[in-house]
Amino acid sequence: MTVSFGLPMHKRLLKSLILALLLTGCGGSGTSHQGVAHYLDAIRNDPALLALFVKGMPKGGDIHSHLVGVPYAESYLRWAADDGACIDITTWQILAAPCADGSLPVAEVIADQTLYDQAIDGLSMRNFPLEPPRYGHDHFFATFSRFGLISATHKPEMLAEAATRAAADQTDYLELLITLQGDGLSQLIDQLPWTGDLATDYQTYVAGVRSLLAAGEAEITDLVTRQRAILGCEQVPAPPACAVSIRFIQQANRTSSNQWVFASLIFGAEMGARGAVLGVDLVSPEDHPNALAHYGQHMAMLAFLRGKYPGLKISLHAGELTGNLVAPSELSFHISQAVRIAGANRLAHGVSLKHEPDWQGLVADMANQGVGLSILLTSNAQVLGVTGGDHPFLTYLDAGVPVMLGTDDQGISRSSHTEEFIRAIQDYGLTWDEVKRLVRTSLEQSFAPGGSLWRSFGAQPEPEPVAACEGQALGEAPSAVCQTYLSANDKAAEQWRLEGRLRRFESRYW
Ligand SMILES: [Zn+2]
Known part of the structure; x- marks a missing residue:
């Protein structure tokens, strides 16, 4: 732990920002790519700044x-209530109406803080204890059938x-x-x-x-x-x-x-x-x-x-x-x-x-x-x-x-x-x-149809684009030849969009 952890939040923030500015060179030689690399190194141990950085980062x-694992339990419960469905208050299985013994209308469960919390826990990994040697395999896979009706x-x-x-x-x-x-x-x-x-x-x-x-x-x-x-x-x-x-x-x-x-x-x-x-x-x-x-x-x-x-x-x-x-x-x-x-x-x-x-x-x-x-x-x-x-x-x-x-x-x-x-x-x-x-x-690695934007993805940090899009500012307005290639290749078009977003993101740190 460094001394910075004892500073008030705004001073720690300021310290991190000053450090990042020093590391990025403040207008000296370098690139926005180096700038963002140095910035990440400067803030990686600051959870608040790291969260802000990653949240805004394009992720491709x-x-x-x-699809069934995307919605949060709160969504499944809301849709179940809209459908007039019931939920077993022991197993947290969502069931069709009418409500059998041991189950309640989901709308009633949502209105009761204790039951609502227990239902969310039953339908997700919230509050599931993971201390070794516990692991969540059985509970995790059980949730799918519980919200299966919805x-x-x-x-x-x-x-x-x-x-x-x-x-x-x-x-x-x-x-x-x-x-x-x-x-x-x-x-x-x-x-x-x-x-x-x-x-x-x-x-x-x-x-x-x-x-x-x-x-x-x-x-x-x-x-x-x-x-x-x-x-x-x-x-x-x-x-x-x-x-x-x-x-x-x-x-x-x-x-x-x-x-x-x-x-x-x-x-x-x-x-x-x-x-x-x-x-x-x-x-x-x-x-x-x-x-x-x-x-x-x-x-x-x-x-x-x-x-x-x-x-x-x-x-x-x-x-x-x-x-x-x-x-x-x-x-x-x-x-x-x-x-x-x-x-x-x-x-x-x-x-x-x-x-x-x-x-x-x-x-x-x-x-x-x-x-x-x-x-x-x-x-x-x-x-x-x-x-x-x-x-x-x-x-x-x-x-x-x-x-x-x-x-x-x-x-x-x-x-x-x-x-x-x-x-x-x-x-x-x-x-x-x-x-x-x-x-x-x-x-x-996506299965998007068509060819890649990259001639060779290889191991080098900056891959080379295909000939049609060579020598251009990636992600900006493409040349006619490059546009033709992007129009014919969905994967390359997605990659072009990402390059533009990466370029703009990196430029924030320069
Ligand atoms: Zn999977």
């Missing part, structure tokens, strides 16, 4: 976020909340995990056999899956239309949330039957081929008995579909495991199979890395092949009890694996994209170069 994309029927409101929270975090791009056509897939799957021969089962399933595609596209259109109406995007000026780009990844529930998983993945691959979604992912607890029993089968399904759909993009939850959760035999292969068998384009979690016998070869492969990893620090702290040096974040970062920070389920975790960056900077001492790289990587 949050490409690992579950999350199934309020997707436009949830999407509006996702965009609003992203805009508040200065996050311009979201890839949200979602189950589209859940009912249609359920009805289809009831009639499907399972032989285990993937080529045979694919032929049996694909016609039925294709019959759901038009409805899947209509579902997205309806969802986005209603979300934009809720946000008031027709107003001038429109709220900032309307400028957040939102795309979807179809999820398959790995705790379900093989029929469900395979049909859901085929549906995602078909929707991806039509440009309606970006790709597929497997969700729900990786340590669920069914997920463990069929892990290899699920990887084989993805490898098969990659052959059928060469453009298929795969994001996978892999390595959300610890020795507390599963037997040792389960810890040694999930990440490597996701990379080497399923051929995932990117992963999320990766926490169990060092239980893999050849983890050094694995991270080298990920770095060489550009297989990215969404780092989910708050989720891992709450669900797995893994924090600080126990988390392999820096191992991936130092090995050159493309890493980015995601929120996973910010409503349940009661976190935000801003909080993820604050945690990363505080716990891992990240420099501005490293933070900026995380931000840029989030878009480079």
Whole structure:
């Protein structure tokens, strides 16, 4: 602790600002990039100034976020009250009216401070004790079914909340995990056999899956239309949330039957081929008995579909495991199979890395092949009890694996994209170069269609733009040639927007 902690707040603030000004050179030689780097170093131990800095910092994309995990419990309770729903005051399961014994109308619960607080705790990680060896896995995953009645029927409101929270975090791009056509897939799957021969089962399933595609596209259109109406995007000026780009990844529930998983993945691959979604992912607890029993089968399904759909993009939850959760035999292969068998384009979690016998070869492969990893620090702290040096974040970062920070389920975790960056900077001492790289990587690793703005993202701090946009002030008005490229490549356009925001942000510190 330094003497500055004993100073009144305004004097500490002044001291930090003077230090930052001295470090930025006060008009001497240097760049705005160096200025912001020095400023971050000067304020990194001041929580108030660090929070202000990170809050205003452009963050690119949050490409690992579950739509059902975005809303805070307060939102779910409000929507449940609007619907006249009930809630069990022991299990905190939201239930359809009429209220059975042991449950009350949600509106009554909201009106009672004690019950309201208990309901929020029951529907989120608020007040959940995390002191070692406690970890929140069971409570965390239990919340999803408790608000399931409401999350199934309020997707436009949830999407509006996702965009609003992203805009508040200065996050311009979201890839949200979602189950589209859940009912249609359920009805289809009831009639499907399972032989285990993937080529045979694919032929049996694909016609039925294709019959759901038009409805899947209509579902997205309806969802986005209603979300934009809720946000008031027709107003001038429109709220900032309307400028957040939102795309979807179809999820398959790995705790379900093989029929469900395979049909859901085929549906995602078909929707991806039509440009309606970006790709597929497997969700729900990786340590669920069914997920463990069929892990290899699920990887084989993805490898098969990659052959059928060469453009298929795969994001996978892999390595959300610890020795507390599963037997040792389960810890040694999930990440490597996701990379080497399923051929995932990117992963999320990766926490169990060092239980893999050849983890050094694995991270080298990920770095060489550009297989990215969404780092989910708050989720891992709450669900797995893994924090600080126990988390392999820096191992991936130092090995050159493309890493980015995601929120996973910010409503349940009661976190935000801003909080993820604050945690990363505080716990891992990240420099501005490293933070900026995380931000840029989030878009480079996104599944947004089209080519990148970068010729080679490589390992250098400042990547080189493609020829069409070379030699220009990135993020400012593009030349005609560059504009043509940006118009044809959504990913590059998102990156161009980010570069403009980064440039303006850095210039504040010069
Ligand atoms: Zn996740």
